[in-house]
Amino acid sequence: MAASTSASKTLTNQSTSFPPHVKISNFPATHISFSKSSISLQKFTISRNSTISNVLKTVQGSESVSKTRGSDPAPKSTKPTILVSEKLGEGGLDLLRSFGNVECLYNLSPEDLCAKISECDALIVRSGTKVTRQVFEAAKGKLKVVGRAGVGIDNVDLQAATEFGCLVVNAPTANTIAAAEHGIALLAGMARNVAQADASMKAGKWQRNKYVGVSLVGKTLAIMGFGKVGSEVARRAKGLGMHVIAHDPYAPADRARAVGVELVSFDQAISTADFVSLHMPLTPTTNKVFNDQTFSKMKKGVRIINVARGGVIDEDALVRALDNGTVAQAALDVFTKEPPSADSKLVQHENVTVTPHLGASTVEAQEGVAVEIAEAVVGALRGELSATAVNAPMVPPEVLSELAPYVTLAEKLGRLAVQLVAGGSGIQSVKVVYSSARDPDNLDTRLLRAMITKGIIEPISDAHINLVNADFTAKQKGIRISEERVVVDSSPENPVESIQVQISNVGSKFASALLDNGNISIAGKVKYGKPHLTRVGPFSVDVSLEGNLILCRQVDQPGMIGQVGNILGEHNVNVSFMSVGRTVKRTKAIMAIGVDEEPDKDTLKKIGEVPAIEEFVFLDL
Numbered sequence: 001m002a003a004s005t006s007a008s009k010t011l012t013n014q015s016t017s018f019p020p021h022v023k024i025s026n027f028p029a030t031h032i033s034f035s036k037s038s039i040s041l042q043k044f045t046i047s048r049n050s051t052i053s054n055v056l057k058t059v060q061g062s063e064s065v066s067k068t069r070g071s072d073p074a075p076k077s078t079k080p081t082i083l084v085s086e087k088l089g090e091g092g093l094d095l096l097r098s099f100g101n102v103e104c105l106y107n108l109s110p111e112d113l114c115a116k117i118s119e120c121d122a123l124i125v126r127s128g129t130k131v132t133r134q135v136f137e138a139a140k141g142k143l144k145v146v147g148r149a150g151v152g153i154d155n156v157d158l159q160a161a162t163e164f165g166c167l168v169v170n171a172p173t174a175n176t177i178a179a180a181e182h183g184i185a186l187l188a189g190m191a192r193n194v195a196q197a198d199a200s201m202k203a204g205k206w207q208r209n210k211y212v213g214v215s216l217v218g219k220t221l222a223i224m225g226f227g228k229v230g231s232e233v234a235r236r237a238k239g240l241g242m243h244v245i246a247h248d249p250y251a252p253a254d255r256a257r258a259v260g261v262e263l264v265s266f267d268q269a270i271s272t273a274d275f276v277s278l279h280m281p282l283t284p285t286t287n288k289v290f291n292d293q294t295f296s297k298m299k300k301g302v303r304i305i306n307v308a309r310g311g312v313i314d315e316d317a318l319v320r321a322l323d324n325g326t327v328a329q330a331a332l333d334v335f336t337k338e339p340p341s342a343d344s345k346l347v348q349h350e351n352v353t354v355t356p357h358l359g360a361s362t363v364e365a366q367e368g369v370a371v372e373i374a375e376a377v378v379g380a381l382r383g384e385l386s387a388t389a390v391n392a393p394m395v396p397p398e399v400l401s402e403l404a405p406y407v408t409l410a411e412k413l414g415r416l417a418v419q420l421v422a423g424g425s426g427i428q429s430v431k432v433v434y435s436s437a438r439d440p441d442n443l444d445t446r447l448l449r450a451m452i453t454k455g456i457i458e459p460i461s462d463a464h465i466n467l468v469n470a471d472f473t474a475k476q477k478g479i480r481i482s483e484e485r486v487v488v489d490s491s492p493e494n495p496v497e498s499i500q501v502q503i504s505n506v507g508s509k510f511a512s513a514l515l516d517n518g519n520i521s522i523a524g525k526v527k528y529g530k531p532h533l534t535r536v537g538p539f540s541v542d543v544s545l546e547g548n549l550i551l552c553r554q555v556d557q558p559g560m561i562g563q564v565g566n567i568l569g570e571h572n573v574n575v576s577f578m579s580v581g582r583t584v585k586r587t588k589a590i591m592a593i594g595v596d597e598e599p600d601k602d603t604l605k606k607i608g609e610v611p612a613i614e615e616f617v618f619l620d621l
């Protein structure tokens with residue numbers, strides 16, 4: 001298959017918008033929504049020659065709503081009803097009132113919320129309202145958008161929202177500074193026992209010796225998670241004279257350097273720090289990452305601050321570490337269960353300072369998130385695309401049905417590529433090469449690019465990526481995604497022949513995935529409707545992208561498949577696919593092995609001990 005032409009473009013600072021000229025014909029339009037692992041489809045009837053923007057409006061039921069911007073009111077008879085269930089800044093409320101009928105009903109019981117919701121077109125919440133499946137069921141299709149006035153959307157059942165065709169939008173940036181300032185307040189307050197001394201004085205005591213604190217200047221602070229909040233905490237801590245280090249496997253080193261912060265390994269961060277401040281998202285990887293084992297590696301007398309999410313700490317282990325003196329003090333704004341039980345040992349511990357999830361609670365941040373969320377909700381009710389949507393993008397059904405298998409391939413390639421990146425390497429530049437028989441102008445790759453972005457970003461953050469927010473989120477994370485289309489001589493019936501994903505300027509956990517130019521490179525194809533991995537670095541392979549994957553590089557010699565297969569078999573790990581690729585006979589080869597179960601550490605160790613195996617990596621697809 002010869003490459004005949006190529007065209008490339010780089011996406012920077014680009015907001016997502018649909019071309020107005022794209023038309024769809026008379027068939028049921030499909031509303032595509034993504035969750036972490038699934039795509040759900042719902043059908044809506046769209047008239048001939050509707051534009052995509054009309055599709056959006058029809059799907060969200062806002063055709064009759066005013067199309068004017070800013071504070072122009074919607075026609076009275078068609079004003080949408082917007083329920084605000086937690087306190088929201090006045091600026092946001094004013095904007096909402098200029099557009100719809102706003103009802104502020106705080107502290108609704110779950111039953112009252114369900115009773116009310118079928119009258120509402122939009123619901124605005126913070127972290128206190130649980131927007132459950134029952135709420136979406138009770139809405140009976142009336143609810144079109146849920147706005148989360150803040151970052152975390154763990155209180156909204158996204159899957160249910162998606163299934164019920166309800167858009168969810170959030171306000172991811174307006175409370176960053178507030179959270180960082182609260183982190184610093186907890187750090188300083190804890191070091192000087194402010195809360196404990198205050199309580200003691202109010203109890204009539206004067207205990208000057210008991211509340212001798214520790215100084216911050218010259219102490220080492222480890223920032224765990226160098227994102228928006230983490231980097232702002234770092235800046236402020238440096239101003240206090242602290243030595244700041246950070247651990248974030250996905251943050252670019254130059255961003256850290258610009259703030260004067262050194263990026264280090266997890267173990268180095270926790271074993272050298274006097275203070276450890278947590279700013280990573282709660283993901284399966286970070287869930288209870290601070291546990292008995294990690295506390296035991298910390299410097300005796302370490303102090304911990306958490307304004308991220310309670311679930312990153314094993315709270316029982318923290319109580320043990322406080323009791324045995326490993327951790328001298330902790331200052332916590334967030335808890336696994338909120339509110340925590342009144343008799344929680346952690347909350348009651350004398351060396352623990354607590355606040356009731358106040359990180360975002362400043363007048364300024366609440367005004368900021370209120371306006372940010374009001375704009376997003378009003379835009380969504382008008383049927384506009386939102387840069388902060390966390391679910392429910394829409395694409396024309398003919399594009400969707402054609403691209404559906406490639407969408408899965410794209411996400412899997414993204415997930416796979418990011419797992420090949422070595423810890424400590426910040427991802428800044430991703431190149432996607434689409435080989436296709438179609439003219440470059442006749443291939444809409446936005447959905448594929450969004451899915452590759454989703455595959456790359458979601459395993460390393462709590463961001464939810466879809467067609468709407470993919471470019472926005474990548475840009476926010478400092479990841480530049482460029483696309484190149486290569487026209488190949490094959491059937492133009494297939495929109496794409498193959499997709500290659502390259503990540504530049506990073507180290508790899510699996511050196512064989514590197515091309516001569518130093519880029520991690522993998523490529524895949526759709527075969528019989530299923531995504532297949534067809535290339536790893538310079539090696540050709542062919543393995544279905546299902547379950548999990550082990551990649552091994554070995555000296556090309558007989559018996560290797562048998563040896564590795566036996567180890568997996570002995571440990572009851574079922575092999576689903578296997579493929580061997582090599583560059584030159586009897587030199588180096590790689591083996592790609594699809595496995596149904598995740599092998600335990602012992603099994604992987606045994607694979608690594610096979611003498612001819614030079615390197616291997618386990619990848620979760």
Ligand SMILES: NC(=O)c1ccc[n+]([C@@H]2O[C@H](COP(=O)([O-])OP(=O)(O)OC[C@H]3O[C@@H](n4cnc5c(N)ncnc54)[C@H](O)[C@@H]3O)[C@@H](O)[C@H]2O)c1
Nearest residue numbers: 179225226227228229248250279280281307308359360460
């Ligand atoms: N207490 C509050 O009121 C409050 C307010 C705002 C944000 N938050 C929470 O703070 C956290 C950070 O928010 P943000 O806006 O800075 O998010 P962000 O996405 O900008 O930053 C998170 C960073 O964590 C990094 N990360 C991912 N996995 C990691 C791992 N295993 N180890 C170390 N780092 C890892 C990511 O690369 C990213 O740089 C989130 O959990 C958010 O929900 C809490």
Ligand SMILES: O=C(O)[C@H](O)COP(=O)(O)O
Nearest residue numbers: 126127149150151152360
């Ligand atoms: O996720 C967030 O934005 C913060 O945790 C703040 O939550 P809140 O809006 O309930 O204060």
